[in-house]
Amino acid sequence: MLKFFNVTQDIVRSRLDTFRRKFPNLGIILVAALLLELISAVQYWYTRGLLAQELEHHAESELRLKAVIVKGILNAIETSLRDHAYDARHHLADHESLYPVAGRLVRAHPNIMSGGIAFKPYYYSTDERLYEPFALCRGDSISFMQLADADHDYTQMEFYVQALAQGDVYWSAPYIDEKGGLGLITTVSMPLDDADGQTVAVLGADVSLNWLGDTLNNRHMYPSSFDILLTESGRLIAGPHEKGTDLNTVVALINDSTKARQLSQTGRTTVLDMDDAKNGDATIFYANMKGEPHWQIAVVYYDHEVYGKLNRMRWNILLLSLLGLLLLGYIIYRSAGSFRRLKQADMEKERINGELRIARNIQKDMLPEHFPPFPERHDLDLYGMLEPAKEVGGDLFDFLVRDEKLFFCIGDVSGKGVPSALVMAVTHAFFRSASAHETNPARIMKALNGASCAGNESNMFVTLFVGVLDLPTGRLKYCNAGHDRPFVLEGGSARELPVKANIPIGLFDDFVYQAQEEMLTSGAMLFLYTDGLTEARDPQRAFFGEKRLKDILDNYATTKLTAEQLLKNMNDCVRQFVSGAEQSDDLTMLAVHYMPKKEDTLLHESITLKNDISEITALSRFVKAFTESIGMKKSEASNLRLAIEEAVVNVITYAYPRETEGTVTVEADVRTSTEEDQCLYIRIMDNGVPFDPTEAAEVDTSLSAEERPIGGLGIHLMRELMDSLNYEREDGLNILTLKKKLKDNPIKFNNNENNNP
Amino acid sequence: MKTTIHEQDERIVAVLEGELDTAAAQDVENALKPLFVDDKRDILLDCAQLDYIASSGLRILVSLLKNAKANGRKVTLKDVNDDIKNVFKLTGFLTLFDFE
DSSP, X not given: OHHHHHHHHHHHHXXXXXXXXXXXXXXXXXXXXXXXXXXXXXXXXXXXXXXXXXXXXXXXXXXXXXXXXXXXXXXXXXXXXXXXXXXXXXXXXXXXXXXXXXXXXXXXXXXXXEEEEEEOTTSSOSSOSOOOEEEEEETTEEEEEEOOSSSOOGGGSHHHHHHHHHXXXXXXXXXXXTTTTOXXXXXXXXXXXXXXXXXXXXXXXXXXXXXXXXXXXXXXXXXXXXXXXXXXTSOEEEOOSTTHHHHHHHHHHHHHHHXXXXXXXXXSOEEEEEEETTTEEEEEEEEEOSSSSOXXXXXXXXXXXXXXXXXXXXXXXXXXXXXXXXHHHHHHHHHHHHHHHHHHHHHHHHHHHHHHHHHHHHHHHHSOOSXXXXXXXXXXXXXXXXXXXXXXXXXXXXXXXXXXXXXXXEEEEXXXXXXHHHHHHHHHHHHHHXXXXXXXXXXXXXXXXXXXXTTOTTOOOEEEEEEEEETTTTEEEEEEESOOOOEEEETTEEEEOOOOOBOOBTSOTTOXXXXXXXXXXXXXXXXXXXXXXHTOBOTTOOBOOHHHHHHHHHHHHTSOOOHHHHHHHHHHHHHHHHTTOOOOSOEEEEEEEEOOOOEEEEEEEEEEEESOGGGHHXXXXXXXXXXXXXXXXXXXXXXXXXXXXXXXXXXXXXXXXTTOOOEEEEEEEEEEESSSOOEEEEEEEEOSSOOOGGGSOOOOTTSOTTTOOSSOHHHHHHHHHSSEEEEEEETTEEEEEEEEEOXXXXXXOSSSTTOOO | OEEEEEEETTEEEEEEEEEEOHHHHHHHHHHTGGGGSSOOSEEXXXXXXXXXXXXXXXXXXXXXXXXXXXXXXXXXXESOOHHHHHHHHHHTGGGTSEEO
């Protein structure tokens, strides 16, 4: 169960994580939503407060205004009454003439429905106790009557009693006129004095109050709100016609609150809240009308009308906020997405750039980078430089010395960038491995071409120049596969090396590459380059060109620049020419300065042998005699003897066809030069079939007895025992030279007898 | 160059004296023929008097070793001088043979 719970929890967590990943800014949006809602709520309550305050002001002025209107009408009626009291006083003499007075009173004001003069008992006649001339208005007609009789004893009535008691105008409490059918009426009455100031009667008028409701409610700011009028004791006098159902609630509420306190003593407006089932919450404002009659006036406002607009506004704002937030969320989501994509693309780019930087370093490390590369050699000065247009390039150059021969190459892979760089790396590796056992540049080229063609689906090709310079003789063998022709700086001028039209490698694996040969004189400088040099462009898009190159080289041929100086000067020329324009292609240059040392021969011995194994004994004697004559140590002499024997046995065994007679000549020389100590050279020469022992594959000395081939040790021993080997085929001769430095044990000459320059 | 064979302590001993150059190689190979016959005894090559050896000599030793190993025999070299030991080292033969 616990496990299930954990699993469920994990699922929930992972769902949440997914959700968070999908909507990383949900939190921000929620906070924004809360803030907006808070602002909206504060604004709402503040505005509502202001509106409530405004409503109170409005209610107060409403109540005042309505009170003034009602009082105005009542005052007009009261004035009419007073006027007719004056009229009646002048007609007291003739009791019949009082009927017209009553009639005039009734007509004096449209709200006066009837009126009369109630005399004190027995005023006119001792027979008749009561007398009340009375006029009643029915539409346009007025009827007159003497109202008093046994059933109608006005002396007991309120209007009569109160008017006399107060001695002034008295407004009776409103009541329903059941007899006359006038509806709600009130009676206003006042004492009537004769000329002597004696009160003789009470003048009264019945005033219809039906008009009050309409007058009060003829105009309102809010359609549902209404005014009502109450008596002092809380009885409803007037209200709106249509809203009868609400009235009772309002009256009850007012009466409840009035009971709780002394209404008559307060002139202030009272506020009550009402919860009406039909129309919702409402607010009641009510106050006393000042002076007679002591009525109360109230006004009712419904919340939905007062605050309706505000509520609608609030909902609108909320809706708009919601829409805004949704939009905001969408924008954030989208921009977060594109930001993520941007960041991802950026990271990807950064990663590729990083890898390209590494690739660039790897590529740089492939190429020779330590100059001078052969500090121990005084016959060779080399310098090379490669500037890729992009991080990695398709140009290459390389060189190595093996068996007193300099193997070098320069090449340009079609295209640029990473694909070219890959082909460049492969070509470079093949050059190294082919040079390890091939001496003929055409065969090196063939091997490279075969390797490049294999699986070359993308048809990349390489223009390549391969040169093999025999350092003792200055013989340059080379093969050019469609590359720019190198220059030779020799004898004060620069000339292009003649090249055969071989196609670039990587195209046809059966193409036969042809090598060529040149002899370099001492001091000759080879200058090799890729088309990044001649095709460098200035800001006007003009090429550097071969003509300019040749001019510069001609100029340098007359100077004694080192290989490094030559290339650096050339590079400066190019930089000056392009003057800041973007480099469009890889630029590679290689300079080989050939300067063989001059040597003096100190000692020379030779022996010629037949191609017979038994001749080895004679060879051994020759070597022993020679090594003893130069005072060589026994173990060194033994090593030398072994190396020479192996070389000579090779010739005897392989140079001539079986049963054919031939010879092998062994020359031993001790030479010295200004740069180097004494050196021993052993030259083994024969005129047999061309055979280059330096091309033999290296034996693997780490193999077990079962795996080891029986032969192949001779050349290996020669390499191990001597300082260097060199093979040349010259004038129909195979010439193998073994070199051994004598620096530890130089020959001490006692006389110059053997010195044979 | 002189090559003699005798038996000693359950082993066949070949004594090599002189210089084993290419000229002498054929004779030595012939002289060592008895060591190539089917035999289970180990072989000891006494090199105390061997002054020189060329690659042709080394080839004989490798042939002998291969043959002996195929028959489960051991080939041991005794008292090899420094120059020859150097040649053995350069050719990787030090690891192939046993030395006494």
